[in-house]
Amino acid sequence: MHTQPLIPYLLLLGDSALVQGQRLCEWCGRAPAIEEELALMNVGLDLVGQARNWLDYAAELLGDGRDADDLAMRRDERAYRNLLLVEQPNGDFAVTMTRQFFYDAWHHAVLQGLAGSSDARVAGIAAKALKEATYHLRRSSEWVQRLGGGTDESRRRMLAAITLLWRFTVELTAGSDDEVQLAEAGVAADPVAVANAWREQVAATFAAVELPVPQPASHFYLDGRKGLHTEHLGLLLAEMQFLPRAYPDATW
Template sequence: MTTQTDLIQYLLRLGDSALIQGQRLCQWCGRAPALEEELALMNVGLDLVGQARNWLDYAAELLDDGRDADHLAFRRDERAYRNLLLVEQPNGDYAVTMLKQFFYDAWHLEVLQGLSRSSDERIAGIAAKAVKEATYHLRRSGEWVERLGDGTEESHQRMLDAIPLLWRFTIELISGDDSETRLHAAGLVPDAAQIASAWQARVEQVFTRATLPLPAAPSYFYLDARRGLHSEHLGTLLAEMQFLPRAYPDATW
């Protein structure tokens, strides 16, 4: 593969992950446990959608095949998406949602901080702007994990139940591939091993304060979002998200 091909796939991974996580959060609209939480979730979701547009805009420019960010977001089929498996998982209860958000945020902030030092000025600029938002996202989700984990007997049990639902999908947060290795060697993206180490340290720190047990390291399994092999949940989510653009492809606002 060429460096540009590797970079396009990496940009799609960033953009798709932010987009799908933002879409999941927006599903809480009208359903959050409190009005303040609904507003906070929508703000985080909108932040992520905005970041997704920036990454997908750049990917579309590099692809240079007539597609734009909207086309990449709403016209691709499931197998063409490169988002993390973690973010496509259902919201579940509030413990599941906040634990998933925390796992993602702890990875996302480290990645963005590394990308802000990229040799590609476009990437560095997008990442530097997004770091401010991601810092708030991580602080908020981490505090919720601690609050629920070290809260009541009920909230603690819900966090315990949430961990096995999500933990195996974190394997993608701590494992790189040959493409990332090449991009790192070119100075474009951070070292995947350093991201993994920082993520693991952050999770251990928050789990300790939340009085939650840290599971053994996740192991590989048959799904692989880098190759478009997703869980059954992504197709259902995309059917909802893409309905209007696909039903009315020529519509404009």
């Protein structure tokens, strides 16, 4: 009954986790400290694992012979349904951690809602992912406060990162019609509850170090849920998908 609207929702969850995980893994060999490099890689791998679970389910519902690897590595940019936020470049460490925090606050709220889903498969994936997402949110919120309440330079960079990324947060507080339908059926997280939880988390984290909360972001012409992405996603996919596209029959 809910198969058709559920597929794009699963792609939203899987694609967002996959792209965010890929961005974090780009820090390998470049992080400011070895401990941070290990932490970023661990979070990235958590997200890639979660992405596989969502994409496995999406592939089964699609039933066209593709599997999770095909969905991850053999779709073009317009077929991706990830949030615009996660495809934004790493920038400096403040940008990376601000992007991570905005995503984590949304992700944690979504998974909390999905853990009680009437779809047993969705509920099971969400319950497992929620344990990891709880740690991710604690870690990224602490980094936002550490940088925002640190030196003049770290605060300047944090303020610049917020300004740079804020417009993409519009997608974190607005659900699609399909998501509303799924939420009413008890399958998906309630978009209104997710939006409220996200705003509360951001406000509390920022208030702890007196970071200003900008005015709510406004919709603009791009929309990750509809496959309308920024120029950054195509470049990311070109690198991420190179090997499976160049050697489609290769096996480990």
